[in-house]
Amino acid sequence: MAEINPKFHELDEEMASRDLDHSPVELLEKIKQEGRVWDDLSEEYGVDNPDPPWRITLEATCDMLADGYWETFNICKPKEERNPEEESKKLDAVERRWEEDQLVNQHYAEVPFPERQLLALAHTLIRRGLINEDELARHMEEVDQRLNSA
Amino acid sequence: MAEKHKPAPMVDEVSEFEVLEIAVRELAIEKGLFTAEDHQHWTEYMHTLGPLPAARLVAKAWLDPEYKKLAVKDGVKASLEVGIDWVNSMPTKFGTPSDYCNLRVLEDTPKLKHVVVCTLCSCYPRPILGQSPEWYRTPNYRRRLVRWPRQVLAEFGLQLPEDVEVRVEDSNQKSRFIVLPVRPEGTEGWTEDQLAEIVTRDCLIGVAVPKPGKTANDPRPVRPAVNPYHHH
Numbered sequence: 248m249a250e251i252n253p254k255f256h257e258l259d260e261e262m263a264s265r266d267l268d269h270s271p272v273e274l275l276e277k278i279k280q281e282g283r284v285w286d287d288l289s290e291e292y293g294v295d296n297p298d299p300p301w302r303i304t305l306e307a308t309c310d311m312l313a314d315g316y317w318e319t320f321n322i323c324k325p326k327e328e329r330n331p332e333e334e335s336k337k338l339d340a341v342e343r344r345w346e347e348d349q350l351v352n353q354h355y356a357e358v359p360f361p362e363r364q365l366l367a368l369a370h371t372l373i374r375r376g377l378i379n380e381d382e383l384a385r386h387m388e389e390v391d392q393r394l395n396s397a
Numbered sequence: 398m399a400e401k402h403k404p405a406p407m408v409d410e411v412s413e414f415e416v417l418e419i420a421v422r423e424l425a426i427e428k429g430l431f432t433a434e435d436h437q438h439w440t441e442y443m444h445t446l447g448p449l450p451a452a453r454l455v456a457k458a459w460l461d462p463e464y465k466k467l468a469v470k471d472g473v474k475a476s477l478e479v480g481i482d483w484v485n486s487m488p489t490k491f492g493t494p495s496d497y498c499n500l501r502v503l504e505d506t507p508k509l510k511h512v513v514v515c516t517l518c519s520c521y522p523r524p525i526l527g528q529s530p531e532w533y534r535t536p537n538y539r540r541r542l543v544r545w546p547r548q549v550l551a552e553f554g555l556q557l558p559e560d561v562e563v564r565v566e567d568s569n570q571k572s573r574f575i576v577l578p579v580r581p582e583g584t585e586g587w588t589e590d591q592l593a594e595i596v597t598r599d600c601l602i603g604v605a606v607p608k609p610g611k612t613a614n615d616p617r618p619v620r621p622a623v624n625p626y627h628h629h
Contacts, residue, residue, distance in 0.1 A: 249543040249565035252517040282413035293406040301418040306528065307440040308422045311431035337430070344518035348536050360531040360619070362414050369421050378424045386420040387413075394411045394419075 254341075262345050271354055272373055274384050275366050279355060284362050302361050309368060313340040338371065346371045442487070447527040448598040450479040451575050454502070454525070455601070456592035459580040465504070468577065472500035481525045500525065503566060503603075504577045510561055511576045512550065512603030514542045515568040522573035526601055530617070533602065537620045543567070553604040554615065576603040583609040 285299035347367040354370070355363040372378045426433050454475060458465035468475035473483045483500060500522055503511035515521065516539050521529040532538050542549045546563040550556075557563060566574045578600050584592060599605035599614045 249514075249516075249546075249567055251540060251543055252515075252567055252569060254569075255517045258517070278413045278417055282417075283410070284412070284414065288408045288410065288412060292408045294408055299412075299415065301415055302528070303443045304422065304436075304440050305418050307436055307443055308418075308425065310439060310443075311436050312425065341518045344534075352536075360534075365414055365418055365421070369417060372421065372425075377430065378421070378428065383420055383424060386424055387416050390416045390419045390423070391411065394416065 258341060258345055262342065262349075267346070267349075268374055269353060272370055272380060274380050274387075275354075275370055275373075279358055279366060282362070284359050286359050298361065301365075305361060305365055305368070309338075309340065309343060309364075312338040312372075313343070338375070338377065343368065343371055346374075443523075443528075446523055446525075448525075448601060449593070450476065450481045451522070451525045451601045452593040452596035453479040453589065454575075455577055455596045456589045458502075458577055459584075459592055460589055465577070468502045469504050472502040472575070475502065476500060476525055479525075483524055486524070499572045501566075501572050501574050502577050503564075503574055505579050505603075507579060508561055509564060510550075510557055510603065510606075511564050511566060511574075512542065512546060513566050513568060513574045513576060514539055516540070516543060517567075517569065520568035520573065522568075522575055526575060526598065530598065530614070532617045532619050535619055550604060553599070553617070555605060575601045578603075578606050581607050581609060 288294070288299075289296065347364060350367040350370050351358075351363050355366050358366060369378075369383065373380050373383065422436065425431060426436065454468060457478065458468045458475075464475065464478070476483055503513075505511055514533075519529055519534040519539070521533065523529075538549070543565050546565050547557060550563065566572075568574060578596070580592070581595070584595070594612045595607040595609060597605060597607070597612065597614050600607050605614070
């Protein structure tokens with residue numbers, strides 16, 4: 248019988264030892280409450296595509312954050328082969344997936360996919376200090392104005 | 398006279414999630430976490446991916462015993478014949494480390510059924526199968542499949558006789574997998590195109606088997622992790 252990958256147990260222990268901040272992020276809570284998800288929008292507008300148009304760009308962002316352009320699939324790289332300086336600017340894909348599972352369970356369980364993946368990614372980036380909640384809020388306002396300026 | 402076409406429906410409003418996706422991406426670029434050009438190249442490549450090449454690989458293998466042998470022996474080489482170059486079709490033009498370039502094709506028999514999972518995260522053979530479905534990513538599927546494979550397959554609607562062995566393959570840093578299912582009865586004389594149509598994504602993951610007339614995946618309920626795995 249197959250077993251759960253032993254690396255998962257190692258990952259679980261490693262991540263648990265980091266004492267991550269489990270508190271909700273106000274900005275993301277607001278989006279969770281007020282944002283309209285693709286399931287509703289596609290039904291209202293009669294669109295067949297099961298995924299929002301941004302799903303692939305979100306996937307690409309996750310890949311880009313993981314390990315650079317040419318190693319996006321090398322998500323299980325041994326720690327001894329990693330460059331700590333570069334690592335600080337990256338978001339390991341396995342760790343991101345672990346955090347996504349946890350964050351979805353804690354905060355975003357009622358949000359459909361891929362919106363929950365997006366919220367979890369933003370949450371992880373804020374929690375790790377890779378982006379800041381206030382600057383994200385400001386940048387969202389700019390993007391919103393831009394998209395609605397037509 | 399030209400027919401009048403109704404414009405395709407489109408969503409005519411900007412959602413906060415759409416704004417969030419753009420804002421996160423642009424901030425990451427602004428902070429130098431990656432470049433806009435790399436992101437664009439990668440996105441364009443990802444848009445080309447889907448399950449059709451894998452379906453065609455299976456259809457070809459059903460029709461050509463020699464190709465089937467090649468597929469089982471060397472999945473990467475066999476992929477070339479369905480237009481997937483695991484090394485050179487990447488935007489980098491030099492592939493990625495060996496972990497990513499090792500596709501294994503798991504051949505089912507009437508007494509052996511394979512099914513694929515990634516218990517660590519959600520590794521998936523994207524170059525030949527596209528994006529993974531939501532349920533494949535869930536802890537519920539990833540944890541329970543290895544413990545109760547026969548029961549989980551039954552939940553997917555795949556009831557297997559007791560004398561059929563179920564083999565779970567766990568994707569890892571070394572390999573990606575697709576399933577080569579048994580060709581179903583009632584497909585004698587079919588062309589490659591006809592056969593490829595019934596090899597759905599779920600058949601290639603192994604949670605379904607091909608059937609004449611069935612060309613789409615069933616909707617799958619996504620279950621929460623009722624018994625979340627915690628460190629011990």
